[in-house]
Amino acid sequence: MLTVTRLKTSLIGPIDLSLEPGSCTTVSGPSGAGKSLFLRAITDLDESAGTVSLNGRTKDDYPAPLWRKKIAYVPAESGWWAEKVRDHFVDSPDLPALLASVGLQEALSWEVSRLSTGERQRLALVRALQLDPQVLLLDEPTSALDPASVAQVEALLKTRVASGNAILLVTHDPEQPARLNAIPRRMVSGRLLQDQHQRAAQ
Amino acid sequence: MTGYQVLSYWDILAASVFLILNAVFSISLNLGLTRSLIVSALRMTVQLLLVGLILKAIFFAGSLLWTLLAAAVMVAFAGREVWARQNRRLKGLWGPGLGTAAMLIAGGLITLYGLAGPIRPDPVWSPQYALPLFGMVLGNTMTGVSLGLDTLHTALAKGRREVEAQLLLGRTRWEATRPAARQALRSGFTPIINSMAATGVVSLPGMMTGQILSGVDPQQAVKYQLLIMFLLGGSTGLGVLGATFCSLWRLTDTRHRLRLDRLSGETT
Numbered sequence: 001m002l003t004v005t006r007l008k009t010s011l012i013g014p015i016d017l018s019l020e021p022g023s024c025t026t027v028s029g030p031s032g033a034g035k036s037l038f039l040r041a042i043t044d045l046d047e048s049a050g051t052v053s054l055n056g057r058t059k060d061d062y063p064a065p066l067w068r069k070k071i072a073y074v075p076a077e078s079g080w081w082a083e084k085v086r087d088h089f090v091d092s093p094d095l096p097a098l099l100a101s102v103g104l105q106e107a108l109s110w111e112v113s114r115l116s117t118g119e120r121q122r123l124a125l126v127r128a129l130q131l132d133p134q135v136l137l138l139d140e141p142t143s144a145l146d147p148a149s150v151a152q153v154e155a156l157l158k159t160r161v162a163s164g165n166a167i168l169l170v171t172h173d174p175e176q177p178a179r180l181n182a183i184p185r186r187m188v189s190g191r192l193l194q195d196q197h198q199r200a201a202q
Numbered sequence: 203m204t205g206y207q208v209l210s211y212w213d214i215l216a217a218s219v220f221l222i223l224n225a226v227f228s229i230s231l232n233l234g235l236t237r238s239l240i241v242s243a244l245r246m247t248v249q250l251l252l253v254g255l256i257l258k259a260i261f262f263a264g265s266l267l268w269t270l271l272a273a274a275v276m277v278a279f280a281g282r283e284v285w286a287r288q289n290r291r292l293k294g295l296w297g298p299g300l301g302t303a304a305m306l307i308a309g310g311l312i313t314l315y316g317l318a319g320p321i322r323p324d325p326v327w328s329p330q331y332a333l334p335l336f337g338m339v340l341g342n343t344m345t346g347v348s349l350g351l352d353t354l355h356t357a358l359a360k361g362r363r364e365v366e367a368q369l370l371l372g373r374t375r376w377e378a379t380r381p382a383a384r385q386a387l388r389s390g391f392t393p394i395i396n397s398m399a400a401t402g403v404v405s406l407p408g409m410m411t412g413q414i415l416s417g418v419d420p421q422q423a424v425k426y427q428l429l430i431m432f433l434l435g436g437s438t439g440l441g442v443l444g445a446t447f448c449s450l451w452r453l454t455d456t457r458h459r460l461r462l463d464r465l466s467g468e469t470t
Contacts, residue, residue, distance in 0.1 A: 043370065044457055044459065045366060045369065045370070045459055045460075046459070047457075047459070063458075064369075064456075064457040064458040064459070065369075065372040065373060065374055065458055066372065068369065068370055068371070068372050068458075069371075069372035072370070073370055074370075075363075075366075075367075075370075077363065078363070078367050079361075079362075079363035079364035079365070079366060079367030079368075080364065080367065081361075081364040081365075081367065081368060081381055124367075127371065128370070128371075131371065131372060
């Protein structure tokens with residue numbers, strides 16, 4: 001579905017990676033390894049060399065805004081440009097259900113300045129899911145959540161995987177890949193280490 | 203016209219008595235302002251005496267070339283000032299170039315329009331009209347452009363996360379930077395709006411005061427002042443809009459990325 005070939009920026013790479021529809025891949029590794037930069041390069045927020053393609057069409061075949069709707073990236077800390085939570089969301093019919101699935105059905109009328117870090121994380125995820133993307137790039141989406149909320153978010157992610165999305169998720173939680181049935185990958189010094197499957201095959 | 207009272211250099215010296223008195227107070231109260239007060243007063247004196255000489259020579263020569271040259275020097279100084287007043291600047295030639303170009307185009311167009319349209323001196327570029335008019339237009343445009351660019355660059359550098367959040371939701375670079383652009387335009391327009399609102403109530407504008415002092419009928423002076431204010435407003439608006447959107451264009455790219463790498467760090 002998403003194919004990354006020799007992706008390189010001035011700070012990371014080259015990186016090769018392939019995501020299948022209905023699969024989840026996690027990336028872990030020390031801070032500063034370039035995990036966030038990798039996601040930024042895929043979503044084309046940073047300049048990069050190499051190719052990233054979605055179902056056979058490269059990112060340069062798409063206008064950048066359309067690409068970012070198909071490959072939704074949720075950074076570790078999202079930006080909020082208006083005062084009210086409501087102003088950051090499109091009024092779509094699926095919004096109440098999405099908010100309820102992360103336990104924040106009341107949040108639309110709140111003010112952004114009063115949100116906790118964990119609330120911001122979950123709202124940013126909902127905001128991205130509203131785009132109905134094919135691929136989700138998530139940077140530590142559960143780092144500030146209590147265990148009950150982590151379970152809620154992970155359940156939500158599993159339904160997205162079941163419906164055919166591909167997810168690439170950065171995490172520092174060693175248990176999370178297993179809980180998400182994910183393919184675990186490690187990133188060190190701007191490069192992805194070979195995964196266990198490839199190593200076993202060699 | 204009823205003529206005007208000619209001033210001698212002794213009259214000027216007499217007028218400076220109170221400024222010198224201020225310096226004496228500053229010394230006796232140990233305010234530490236003496237130096238800067240005296241230096242800026244002397245600087246002003248030298249600058250204005252020189253400008254008087256130069257303007258007299260240019261008026262006397264009545265040459266288009268010298269008039270254009272004087273205008274070019276004014277633009278260069280204004281460009282330097284806009285550059286110096288920004289906390290964060292565009293890197294490379296864009297830094298000094300963008301503000302200067304915006305002022306040159308906006309100020310030049312408006313000045314030509316004012317000269318060829320309503321004022322109509324003979325010849326149209328007559329330095330006695332063109333240079334003071336261009337100076338006023340340039341000065342006001344300079345204030346607007348430097349405020350606009352400074353606000354825009356600070357807003358983008360500090361609001362990177364907010365801009366990128368909108369880009370990530372599939373919005374274009376123009377949509378995502380709209381809050382920053384609005385802030386920049388507002389602060390660029392504020393001085394000229396304020397000065398239009400206060401003109402005539404709080405202060406009599408310098409040019410009008412000058413004309414009245416030199417014997418022009420107040421109603422004529424008011425007409426001139428209105429004309430000038432409209433030209434200043436037009437030029438400031440054009441300059442601020444042009445500079446802000448051009449800088450936004452430079453600080454984003456066709457892949458709708460925010461390019462803060464094209465902006466210098468904070469200058470201290």
